[in-house]
Every structure is written in structure tokens, then in C-alpha cells.
Amino acid sequence: MPQHSIAFSTLAQQDDLSLSNHLNLNTWYDFDHASLVADAPGSLTYVVIFSFQLGMHVANFAQQLEQWGGELVGVVRYEAHADLPPAFAFAISNADAQLNDQVKAYSAENGVQCAALVNPPKLSQAxxxxxxxxxxxxxxxCIDEIARLGGVYDEVAAVTAQAMAGQLDFSESLRQRVAKLAGIKLDLVDDLKSQLxxxxxxxxxxxxxxxxxxxxxxxxxxxxxxxxxxxxxxxxxxxxxxxxxxxxxxxxxxxxxxxxxxxxxxxxxxxxxxxxxxxxxxxxxxxxxxxxxxxxxxxxxxxxxxxxxxxxxxxxxxxxxxxxxxxxxxxxxxxxx
Missing domain, CATH: 3.40.50.1000 (HAD superfamily/HAD-like)
Structure with a gap:
């Protein structure tokens, strides 16, 4: 388990820039109130938050996580790629079943990217x-753009609307839309293909x-x-x-x-x-x-x-x-x- 710790109050009161002085990259920090009981392998949920301008969102998000249930165990600041700003991940044990929905709602309401992950894939492995x-x-x-080239976009869009309304399954809607493309010259299709x-x-x-x-x-x-x-x-x-x-x-x-x-x-x-x-x-x-x-x-x-x-x-x-x-x-x- 990590040997570093941080007071939850410290995290909850600082913005992203200030936290960079407290949290070393790729180092897990236990919260001062976290249980000392080791978690079973694979039992943790990792909740990530990232954006090019996080500001106070890390602090606000941490407080939301505290309210949503489960035990907030620790936090890590990490870099996914040199061209991307660092992200933050929180480890949560015994996460509530509603956590994923709550995280998505927070993302939509606050203009940041968030996700709750269990046993995520690892870049370091094939x-x-x-x-x-x-x-x-x-x-x-592509089908819409081909239809535009052939002057039949509205006809194709009408079939698409039927499919979106549940009146056609995908296979039938595809066949009906493609039927409206008959006669469109291949050189037009090739031009579209060359500039995707x-x-x-x-x-x-x-x-x-x-x-x-x-x-x-x-x-x-x-x-x-x-x-x-x-x-x-x-x-x-x-x-x-x-x-x-x-x-x-x-x-x-x-x-x-x-x-x-x-x-x-x-x-x-x-x-x-x-x-x-x-x-x-x-x-x-x-x-x-x-x-x-x-x-x-x-x-x-x-x-x-x-x-x-x-x-x-x-x-x-x-x-x-x-x-x-x-x-x-x-x-x-x-x-x-």
C-alpha cells in the first residue's frame, strides 16, 4: 500500500495548480480518514477526472465522491501522455451501485471528463x-455524404429518422438507404474517400x-x-x-x-x-x-x-x-x- 498520505481537507480546498505542489506524479496518497484494511485485488473502483482546465473541479469532485457512498481511499495525479495535462484518479472501495451514473451527471453538468472504472485495461500490456x-x-x-453528392440526402435522412424512431432495424434501414444511392458515380465516391x-x-x-x-x-x-x-x-x-x-x-x-x-x-x-x-x-x-x-x-x-x-x-x-x-x-x- 502507498506510504504517502494527504489530509482530505487539503485536497478539498485547493485548485488543480496548487495540488500539483502537493501530489507527485504517479504516487498514490492515502486520505487521512481512509481505512488501514487492505483491499482485495480488483475490489477498487477508479474514478478519473481530466480536462485542460480543471481549476477547482478536483476539490469539488472529491467532496461529491465523499457524499456518494463508498470509502474514498486515496488519490493519484498521473500523466497519460506528454501532450495531455495530468489527470486525477480516486480509489474507492465498496462503491455505490449508482456511482457511474452520478459521475456521468457530474461530467455533463460541469464540463469536465469523468469516468468510473473497475479493472481497466492497461496500456503496458498487449x-x-x-x-x-x-x-x-x-x-x-459516409452514407450521408454520399447522399449529398447524389442529391438524395433528404430521402436518406427520412429513412434514418424511421430507424431512430425504432420503426426499422439497422439492416433494413441500411438496405433502404443504400437503395437510394443507386446511380451515384464512383468517381464522386472516390473523391469523398480520398479526403476523409x-x-x-x-x-x-x-x-x-x-x-x-x-x-x-x-x-x-x-x-x-x-x-x-x-x-x-x-x-x-x-x-x-x-x-x-x-x-x-x-x-x-x-x-x-x-x-x-x-x-x-x-x-x-x-x-x-x-x-x-x-x-x-x-x-x-x-x-x-x-x-x-x-x-x-x-x-x-x-x-x-x-x-x-x-x-x-x-x-x-x-x-x-x-x-x-x-x-x-x-x-x-x-x-x-
Whole structure:
């Protein structure tokens, strides 16, 4: 157990800058009121808070954690990457079942990033990241952009609205939307493919993961040509997406093969994990939509990134603003011995 300690009152009264003078990086500090009874391995919940401007949020957040139940055992200030400001992680034993929801609510109300994690993946060990593509690895929805090029965006959007309202499942909505793309010239699709806008931070995230022997993949309800382009740019190991059919000159309005829906994404992750002989705890899945939730549940850690409100509520963790490089905060917590 750590040999350092800090008075809770000290933490609860100082801002981020002042705390940097009290807390050495990567050193756990016990709270003066914490139990001396050692926790069983894996019994701790780690609650992280990070932002480029934390100010008094660390102090305020600590006081909230005290009120939410469980025993606040200690705190650590740590650096996930040289380009990211230090984060803080609190260790909590016997955490209340509502803690995750409370942490997410605090994040939404205060404009900082927070998450409650149990047995998080470790950057220092080989792992697997599976990403959604549209609005996750890249900033656009490819089917919408193809539809704009073909002048059928409103028609495609109407089908999307039906799916969002629960009137169509993903496979049927995909087939109906793709049908409206028939006749769009491949040169327009190729132009779009050549200039895909990457999500900020995804290049840095993938580079760091690859340096640490992680495997990288995309599982997308989008289309193979775009996934291949992202694979090339990010040096990914595998992609799994839908086959968009064409006649050599234009799209024909159909997809062929297995539709990559929510179940297929989860199946792909599980199969790839088994192929790599990795434990579930060393896998992470990220996405923005409801179609990604099963994949998140199949992973050791699922994270909603810039996700819809309902997805953020259901995902184990979330990043609601800023660079995807911030995912490194979840993988680099100096776990207590």
C-alpha cells in the first residue's frame, strides 16, 4: 500500500495548480480518514477526472465522491501522455451501485471528463481496440455524404429518422438507404474517400497503442472502401464493414454479404480477441451510436465517444468532448498495489 498520505481537507480546498505542489506524479496518497484494511485485488473502483482546465473541479469532485457512498481511499495525479495535462484518479472501495451514473451527471453538468472504472485495461500490456468508423474514427457519416453528392440526402435522412424512431432495424434501414444511392458515380465516391476527415486525436491514440503492442481494428456499419482508406492512414490491423455494390461505374443501390450490425460488431470483437488470445480485460471498444453498445459490452471497457445522449447513459464510460487521445487516461491509471 502507498506510504504517502494527504489530509482530505487539503485536497478539498485547493485548485488543480496548487495540488500539483502537493501530489507527485504517479504516487498514490492515502486520505487521512481512509481505512488501514487492505483491499482485495480488483475490489477498487477508479474514478478519473481530466480536462485542460480543471481549476477547482478536483476539490469539488472529491467532496461529491465523499457524499456518494463508498470509502474514498486515496488519490493519484498521473500523466497519460506528454501532450495531455495530468489527470486525477480516486480509489474507492465498496462503491455505490449508482456511482457511474452520478459521475456521468457530474461530467455533463460541469464540463469536465469523468469516468468510473473497475479493472481497466492497461496500456503496458498487449491489448485490442475496436473502433466504430463513422462519427468515431472519422468526423462524418459516409452514407450521408454520399447522399449529398447524389442529391438524395433528404430521402436518406427520412429513412434514418424511421430507424431512430425504432420503426426499422439497422439492416433494413441500411438496405433502404443504400437503395437510394443507386446511380451515384464512383468517381464522386472516390473523391469523398480520398479526403476523409479523421477525428481529432485518433492518429495519436493509434500510434501510442501500436507502440505498446495493441492491435487496432474497425467494426463499422459503414462501407469497406472508406474503412480501407482509414485502415491505410491509421495503420490498422483489421477492418470489418459492409460491401457497397457497384457496376464499375456507379453504385447499384445494394449491399452484399453479412450486414455489420450491432450483433455482428460484437461477434467480430469476440472472435478477434480469441484469435489474439487476449483476456477480455485487455480489450476496448469505442463508438458513438446505439449500434455500438453490444460491442462495448463485449469489451473489457466500452467508451462512448462524442455519443448520443442515450448512448452515453448506457455506455460503461464516455468522452463527450475533445481529442480521442484522452482515451489514454483510461489505460494509464497507476493502479494501487
Amino acid at each position: 491489448g485490442l481496440l475496436v473502433m466504430d468508423m463513422d462519427s468515431t474514427a472519422i468526423t462524418i457519416e 476527415p479523421l477525428m481529432p486525436g485518433v492518429e495519436q491514440l493509434c500510434a501510442v497503442l501500436r507502440e505498446n503492442n495493441w492491435h487496432l481494428a474497425i467494426a463499422s456499419g459503414g462501407f469497406i472502401p472508406f474503412a480501407k482508406q482509414v485502415q491505410s492512414v491509421l495503420n490498422l490491423d483489421k477492418i470489418h464493414a459492409n460491401q457497397l455494390d457497384d457496376d464499375g461505374a456507379a453504385l447499384v443501390g445494394t449491399v452484399s454479404g453479412q450486414i455489420v450490425d450491432a450483433q455482428e460488431k460484437a461477434r467480430f470483437l469476440a472472435q478477434y480477441r480469441e484469435q489474439l488470445q487476449l483476456p477480455k480485460s485487455q480489450t476496448m471498444a469505442i463508438g458513438d451510436g446505439a449500434n455500438d453498445l453490444l460491442m462495448m459490452q463485449e469489451a473489457g471497457l466500452g467508451v462512448a465517444v462524442h455519443g448520443k445522449e442515450k448512448v452515453v447513459a448506457q455506455a460503461p464510460a464516455a468522452i463527450t468532448a475533445g481529442s480521442l487521445a484522452q482515451l489514454l487516461y483510461f489505460l494509464t491509471i497507476p493502479l494501487r498495489d
